Amino acid sequence: MAPRNRKTNKGDLSPARSTERRATGATEQNGGSESESAIQSALPPMGDYEREEVKVNTASATEMKHACDDALKRFLSRPELFKQIHTHTDVRLALGWLSVFVAAGTGLYGWKVDFEQSKPVVWAGVILYLVLTTLQTLYAYFIEGDIIFVGKRKTFDKRIVTERITVNSTSTPSTPTSPPAYALSASFVRSTSGGKSLLGRARARSERGFHTFFDEHGIMDQEAFEHWVGELVARVMVGKGE
Known part of the structure; x- marks a missing residue:
């Protein structure tokens, strides 16, 4: 354009x-x-300049x-x-990526290991995922606002x-x-x-x-x-x- x-x-x-x-x-x-x-310094520069x-x-x-x-x-x-x-954005991205890695790792572990044997790790992964996503939501709502x-x-x-x-x-x-x-x-x-x-x-x-x-x-x-x-x-x- x-x-x-x-x-x-x-x-x-x-x-x-x-x-x-x-x-x-x-x-x-x-x-x-x-x-x-x-x-x-706060006011915009005088004169015309191109903008998208x-x-x-x-x-x-x-x-x-x-x-x-x-x-x-x-x-x-x-x-x-x-x-x-970009502190607020970095924190939200970090929490988001951590939850993605936890979910991916948990899913991969549950797929490779026997169901009964993998249940404790899978449960821990699910709980950690929920904690991370909750922290991300609370941070965005209460801190970043x-x-x-x-x-x-x-x-x-x-x-x-x-x-x-x-x-x-x-x-x-x-x-x-x-x-x-x-x-x-x-x-x-x-x-x-x-x-x-x-x-x-x-x-x-x-x-x-x-x-x-x-x-x-x-x-x-x-x-x-x-x-x-x-x-x-x-x-x-x-x-x-x-």
Whole structure:
């Protein structure tokens, strides 16, 4: 599929630009070069650049949510922003592959060894398989939850500073009075001395209807989406969150 860069109408961009100007103005009043740097790095680069076209079925809120999640990961995992941490995915994959190996090994052992002789090992394999799959489910539900992105980067401000951002996403179903929506919740932690000294912490949340980012044909306005995500990231990075 040929790359396509879809333009955003001036009317769509003006609120975002207005928010950017207000954020920048507040930063200048505080006189913080660190805040200015955070805003500049969080917001997307100006100018046009090519993107692969993203097209979804607008009748499926799940499909639109997955498209937004993927676009957010691509945007935040750029080299100039954050290095994505895949701990949650790695844990789930490890538990999943372990359960597959246990099931395969148990089945192979039961096939090669006499039924009565193999029963203790087969029972142990079945129990271990159930434990691993249960742990995978519990981890995904209680620990990973709605987290779609965890990023980390190190900066130098007279000392080595570690910045870590965590982003959760949820989708809100449509109601008779409102369309389906996409909500983001971001938390940001800034620390030094290997995380022992906390320098700052902030949280922010924002929600937009899916129709803001997808047209009637299901084509995603990635530039508008990235502006929105950039504003949210800038807010938590300069401590203007909740």
